[in-house]
Amino acid sequence: MSVKKEASGRRSVEIRFEVPGTPEEVWQAIATGPGISSWLMPAEFEESHGKPVALKLSFGPGGEARSEVTAWDPPRMYAGQSEGLMPGSPPIAAEWHIEAQAGGTCVIRLVHSLFASTDDWDDQLGEIESGWSGFLRALQLYLQHFRGQSSTLTKWMLPVAGTEAEAWAALATALGLQRVKAGQRWTAPAGAPQLSGVVEYASEAPNDILVRVDQPGPAIAAFGSVDMGGPSMVGMNLYCYGEQGAALATRQAPLWQAWARQHLPILEEPSQGG
Template sequence: MPVRKDESGRRTVAAEVEVPGTPEDVWRAIATGPGVTSWFVPTRVEERVGGTVATNFGPGMESLATITAWEPPRRFTADSPEAMGPGSPTIATEWTVEARAGGTCIVRVVHAWFAETDDWDAQFEGHEHGWQAFFHILRLYLSHFRGRSGANLQLMGVAPEPTVQAGWAELTGRLGLAGAEPGQRVQSASDAPALAGQVERVGPDEHPELLLRLDAPVPGIAHLFALPMGGQVYLPVRLYLFREEPTAAAAREEPAWQAWMARHFPMPGQPG
């Protein structure tokens, strides 16, 4: 997602994906709280100009934006002050949905900001891999769980080794998912939380990730990846659970995952 610049100082980065569904289907997935929560992170959306979009990336990491344009089911925009940290520029984000022949749509997101220096460009360019990963989840959600609201579990651990590849090997090895290949059916190890389903995607070595379409413990999606940051390797595990009572399913599964992550991949300051 290279940064584009113009003479006014306006800078933009953009990403897009083709997904199945009508514009109305896709709009529900990208512009409503339950829809976004079902493939991204827990989100609340006040569906109007002046409304708030609140996205929760974890404890103490809630991002707030104000909706500046609302044109369902085609387009909305929102402004986020200091979204990249104190002193960072306000980001204007535009989401658009464009219908295509054959029952698909193009979803496009554009981030724009004004700056006189390149100080923030690298962080925005880093959005590319993040959006690519989440767009794979969005496509999977719209292909198999369209219109359903899911429970969203976000878990985090820190690898005992400081390299991405070693941390990833430790996580997938303990889960019994090492060496998984696209199209393969997998099942977690007996001493790990229950996880079973089909492998939909395996990331490259430099950006390791695993995307599963689950049939156990309940139908859903699992997304695991390794993230180097601050000299450590973080190991996020995201579960999107869909069934008649997704909240109850999440309440049942979360304690086992929390205990397992704390035992094998404790966060700094957390007892192992």
């Protein structure tokens, strides 16, 4: 993705993607705490005098991201500003624009920008699309199949021996996810917690697989890997929907912890968030 550079020093990248739903329905998914929690991470908006002033995302124990709300125009756009991508980098802004289309769909434009006088941060800004790709596909699936439903998230992420490619191969092999294609039916192998559904998205750069789960209950299972500059990490987010979602997530969490200990070359005990 190319970085747009302006004379003012503003540098930006833009992601455009289409989703089903009206502007009001899409707004509920991307601009409310329950909506964002249903496809990204547990989220809540801080308010002052009845207006949102900050968005908080929880990534698990000790991991929280906070961005100041700088613009709010429902159901068309909102914007926020947070700390930079890396230590010493300038603050980064994110704008979410909703544009209605014919046929009951909307285009979302997600624009990330920062101000800098050098090219030092262009690579990090340009890598934003790959970091968002799996989550934005989960948003599309949520709006297509689970629109308006609340979600309970159970997740784990583990440090695994080897390079990122080797860590991902270990996870994919253990779960029978090697070379799966979108549209293919997948069932977790014997010894793994019960999960079964349709593969909706499979990417190798980055490594992301999304399964729309129908057994033992409605959910989206997102499997992925990441190189965080230390041990390679693999993990899963399981977004459980509907009235039984919380109960399903509670049952799945300890089962996945036990499975991970037995089937992956982990470097330390797995951490669990919900």
